[in-house]
Amino acid sequence: xxxxxxxxxxxxxxSTCAGCGSLLALRYILKAAGKDTVLVIPACCNSVIQxxxxxxxxxxxxxxxAFAAAAACASGxxxxxxxxxxxxxxxxxxxxxxxxxxxxxxxxxALERGEDFLYICYDNEAYGNTGMQRSGATPLGAITxxxxxxxxxxxxxxxxxxxxxxxxxxxxxxxxxxxxxxNKVKKALSIPGPKFIHILAPCPPGWRTPSEKTVEIGxxxxxxxIWVLWEKEYDKFTISAPSRAAMKxxxxxxxxxKAQGRFRKVDEATAARIQAQVDKNLKKVAAEAAYSEENA
Amino acid sequence: MSEKLMMSTxxxxxxxxxxxxxxTVVAAYPITPQTEVIETIADYVGSGAMDARYIPVESEHSAxxxxxxxxxxxxxxxxxxxxxxxxxxHEMLHWAAGARLPIVMGQVNRTLAPGWNIWAEHSDALSQxxxxxxxxxxxxxxxxxxxxxxxxxxxxxxxxLLPVMINMDGFLLSHIMQPFEMTEPGDFIPPxxxxxxxxxxDPKGYGAMSPADIHFxxxxxxxxxxxxxxxxxxxxxxxxxxxxxxxxxxxxEYLCDDADVVIVAMGTLGKEAEVAADLxxxxxxxxxxxxxxxxxxFPLDMKVEGKELVVIDRDYSFGFGGVIAxxxxxxxxxxxxxxxxAGLGGQEVTYEDMAELVRTRKIGTEFWFGIPKEEx
Numbered sequence: 318x319x320x321x322x323x324x325x326x327x328x329x330x331x332s333t334c335a336g337c338g339s340l341l342a343l344r345y346i347l348k349a350a351g352k353d354t355v356l357v358i359p360a361c362c363n364s365v366i367q368x369x370x371x372x373x374x375x376x377x378x379x380x381x382x383a384f385a386a387a388a389a390c391a392s393g394x395x396x397x398x399x400x401x402x403x404x405x406x407x408x409x410x411x412x413x414x415x416x417x418x419x420x421x422x423x424x425x426x427a428l429e430r431g432e433d434f435l436y437i438c439y440d441n442e443a444y445g446n447t448g449m450q451r452s453g454a455t456p457l458g459a460i461t462x463x464x465x466x467x468x469x470x471x472x473x474x475x476x477x478x479x480x481x482x483x484x485x486x487x488x489x490x491x492x493x494x495x496x497x498x499x500n501k502v503k504k505a506l507s508i509p510g511p512k513f514i515h516i517l518a519p520c521p522p523g524w525r526t527p528s529e530k531t532v533e534i535g536x537x538x539x540x541x542x543i544w545v546l547w548e549k550e551y552d553k554f555t556i557s558a559p560s561r562a563a564m565k566x567x568x569x570x571x572x573x574x575k576a577q578g579r580f581r582k583v584d585e586a587t588a589a590r591i592q593a594q595v596d597k598n599l600k601k602v603a604a605e606a607a608y609s610e611e612n613a
Numbered sequence: 614m615s616e617k618l619m620m621s622t623x624x625x626x627x628x629x630x631x632x633x634x635x636x637t638v639v640a641a642y643p644i645t646p647q648t649e650v651i652e653t654i655a656d657y658v659g660s661g662a663m664d665a666r667y668i669p670v671e672s673e674h675s676a677x678x679x680x681x682x683x684x685x686x687x688x689x690x691x692x693x694x695x696x697x698x699x700x701x702x703h704e705m706l707h708w709a710a711g712a713r714l715p716i717v718m719g720q721v722n723r724t725l726a727p728g729w730n731i732w733a734e735h736s737d738a739l740s741q742x743x744x745x746x747x748x749x750x751x752x753x754x755x756x757x758x759x760x761x762x763x764x765x766x767x768x769x770x771x772x773x774l775l776p777v778m779i780n781m782d783g784f785l786l787s788h789i790m791q792p793f794e795m796t797e798p799g800d801f802i803p804p805x806x807x808x809x810x811x812x813x814x815d816p817k818g819y820g821a822m823s824p825a826d827i828h829f830x831x832x833x834x835x836x837x838x839x840x841x842x843x844x845x846x847x848x849x850x851x852x853x854x855x856x857x858x859x860x861x862x863x864x865x866e867y868l869c870d871d872a873d874v875v876i877v878a879m880g881t882l883g884k885e886a887e888v889a890a891d892l893x894x895x896x897x898x899x900x901x902x903x904x905x906x907x908x909x910x911f912p913l914d915m916k917v918e919g920k921e922l923v924v925i926d927r928d929y930s931f932g933f934g935g936v937i938a939x940x941x942x943x944x945x946x947x948x949x950x951x952x953x954x955a956g957l958g959g960q961e962v963t964y965e966d967m968a969e970l971v972r973t974r975k976i977g978t979e980f981w982f983g984i985p986k987e988e989x
Contacts, residue, residue, distance in 0.1 A: 364821070364822070365822065367821055368822070369822045370818070370823040371827075373816075377816050378811045378813060378818070378819070380685060380811065380819045383678070385704075386674065386675070386678040386704075389640075389670060390682035393640055394683060397682070397688045398686055400637045400665075400688065423672070423674070425671065426670055426671030427675075
């Protein structure tokens, strides 16, 4: 069992939409990180969620920065802290647009340089803050305000791009699994150098799901295998427990798609294409875990 | 020769001043003709001559952002850039000033493409004049060194807390060797005490959403800081002169007291203009020079009354005119100005050319140097 501290690091009354997955995840991220932490937040839902000056939501310092700039800001901050002997955690909390699209250059640069900070992307698979436009992380078939008939191309495989930087720690997570998030953040922060965690964050208004179903939708993503929880510590690749269990007999992806209004225009052919991609990816992930175990 | 007297390029003089100022973090990206500044600093850091973190970022946008991230922790930071690099930073220039961070930047003035052109022009920095940065333009290697030292003191003064850009002409100054005195600043630059620095024991939010009434006061505070900067610049330049024997003013005047006509220019053109004034005086024309050093905050006490001004703009605001001529006319409505556009793309402008521009001046007109008169 994971012992999660009772003390809340977020104050009450955030200005989130009801059932926000990103805030649920952040609650456990900050419990894992503790007080000696600075959050860096580029333009994203969490720029708004934190409230209006002079009020704030977090009990750690928060530095807001421009859309493309989170990883570079964290680089400078981390270098400055280390230069004066401080071990303060620097954590970026950025959306998928700020990570996979406009912020990817600064992120790639920071990861390549080996900067000592944790970058967490909460992925609600669109530009949520501006009212749900498609991002590079929007999945095939999803309706957004700029893909009114459903997205016709695949979600960018951000994790493989990040993996190409050979980080000391990289993981995926999902807002529906708080203990998994807590443990992964703890582990990430115990390792020096650049760390990356990619969290699937269900978004009720964007995904067209009831706000009380956030946890359930996230679990459906994991159980269907469309979202796989894993971690990679240096070369050791491990599938996390919820996905290990799910992969024994994955639920049909169609159930996950049908539970969300954003996929309402997905036809049979597209659904079959998505299922085939999931099947293929699960084989790839299983093979990678097996290879990692054999070569440990 | 004094032990401290060195031969150096403008770039290396800026790097030497940065070493003296002892920043904790330097984040930078290469671009011609600035690269020598950051190469020299990287070498200082690599050899242990400078105790700083050098962050070799992947872009100028990230260079300025990394400076912002480092600066808000309360440490001294520096970066350098030029031309397209400065433009790529544009968003973060506003951020740095809006966040009231005393970042110092060496800026080598270079033409903007297309077509590619690496020679001197002021359009790069002048297109950033509304970002909230202080801007100073220098004309010699010594001045580049001195202005860089003073920039840290001015930016970090708690009455200012705005970033400072030191501008020098590409190649004409960045790559020209001149002797200069590498003065040890001693305690001239006091330790940085950033009042809003991040403290995990006193957690604060920075840059969150701000409603109109509050946002308005933030911007008014920036203008108050710019106004304070006039005083701080004067104090700093006076202290520098007292300590080290070299004096500077926001507008450097040359033979202006009795002048009938004054050449107004920035950077190396403003220095070269002094030779033109000497030449004109030999012909009986009472000429002088006003070399504008501090463009932001803009000088409010130029003695333009009773004189004709030949303002040479090494820049252009399309659909309007030369930036410096326009700013002088706006601040001094009665000024009699002949507006000259010259030196764009590194066009050569000699002191003889400037003397001829004075002799043939037409107040109230704009003249593009090098374009035949009949075509204008």
